[in-house]
Amino acid sequence: MTKAQERARARRRYEKREAARIAKEAQRKRDRVVVAVVVCVLVLVAGFVVLARQLSGSSNEASTPSGSATSTTVAGCQAPPSPLGTNAELSLPSKKTAEGKTFVATLTTNCGDIQLTLDGSKAPQAVASFNQLAEKDYWRDSPCHRLTTSGYYILQCGDPTGTGQGTPGYGFGVENAPKDGKYPRGTVAMARTSDVKKGNGGQFFLVYKDTELPGGYTIFGTVTKGMDIVDKIAAAGVSGGGTDGTPAAPISILRVSVTEKKG
Template sequence: MTKEQERARARRRAERLDAKIAAKQAEAARNKQVAAVVAAVLVVVAAFVVIATKMSGDDSPTPAAGGTTSSQPTPSATTAAVAGCKPAPAVPGTKAQLKLPDKKTAAGKTYNAVVSTNCGDITLELDGAKAPQTVASFVQLARQNYFKDSPCHRLTTSGIFVLQCGDPAGGTGQGPGYSFGIENAPKDGTYPTGTLAMARTQDPNSNADQFFIVYKDTKLPTEGGGYSIFGKVTKGLDIVEKIAAAGAAGGAGDGAPNAPISILTVAVTEKKA
């Protein structure tokens, strides 16, 4: 082999080596570009999730139950004076845990419940024929003083018009120690003024202690089974309307009532035929 051939051969080896190095460098550059694009996409997705979370909100009455933690708003320091209301008592906190009562104890029966609040009495009629488990639970909780001094912690004033009550911890409690399923929910999602119904989480079996009073005709989602209607307001709806007129904390359409209202006691009696 001549020297010229050896030099040509060496050049070819050098060229092949340079080509390999260039290929590796190009691959590394592509990997960096891909990583940068992926990172940028992740940032955009994360930003979208944060914005969507802040903008979205569950507009149905869904409290915590069965050991979950509620995201319901806590009472605001901002209060509004409402005629006929006395100062609300301190929030008592989570009460003793109980066992689910037998629905047979309320089946076919009708009860009157006088809910005494710091703003006056609200009288309810409980329908054990249509919602025996729900009524049996409410009667037990009332007679065990479970509701004593518990605040009505949530007011909705936009699209949905309800005052939500029943949790001694103000919407952050663990419930009464049991939960149960949906009864007597309207298929069309219509809840007329004066309706008394159960609040729950997305779990249809999470009915427990929290309930709501509808103070203006309301449509609620039917997905998941709707919300159990177990009675109606027969007297004192004007009290709920006054609380609603004072608005929710911060001017929002969903929050703690500006005018604090708390359940002091609940007296339940069975109506005889």
């Protein structure tokens, strides 16, 4: 064998070894990519499993109202549902639908029924709004988000978000506000912002002890049945202590029905 042949043979052996090395290195790279993809898939699957468990648990477990530190379900109350929230963008109804009329409203809550008598003669706009929101099921599964226990004594409800910031998409002015600022036990009045012309919306409060409030708030009804429920919630106090905040004993409006009182 000539030297030229030997050199050619050696080159072929080198090229064969080099090709094998390159192929082996390429296989290693492919293996590393496959492992990385598998790890990513496993991480994503684990994340979806955890999320699914959290979502399924949230629909079955009692929820604590927004902003509360502690909560205690009192005797006679069921665990409250989770707030549904709202994207309501409704229009203000005509007050003529309530003028000169009296209505009976039933707040069905997780603690029992609270019955209200609504006075469309003295506060027609507030009553017309209340009736519309009840008809639209606006308050379904909405927590009463605020309780005060010193200075003034109210249980505030009517915000489907449970934050105190929810509105039905419209506002209206104050009606039938007492000149002396006195709100007797059993009063049903509109909660509002500082805007006396358009500050009323969907939130209202129930007075469980004689109260004086400055500024003027629309009185549009009275509690005729179920004050014992409000008293029970008030007696449990504010979540986490204090005198103004989320009720320690959660209460939610499940639905509201309204009928006109004849005669």
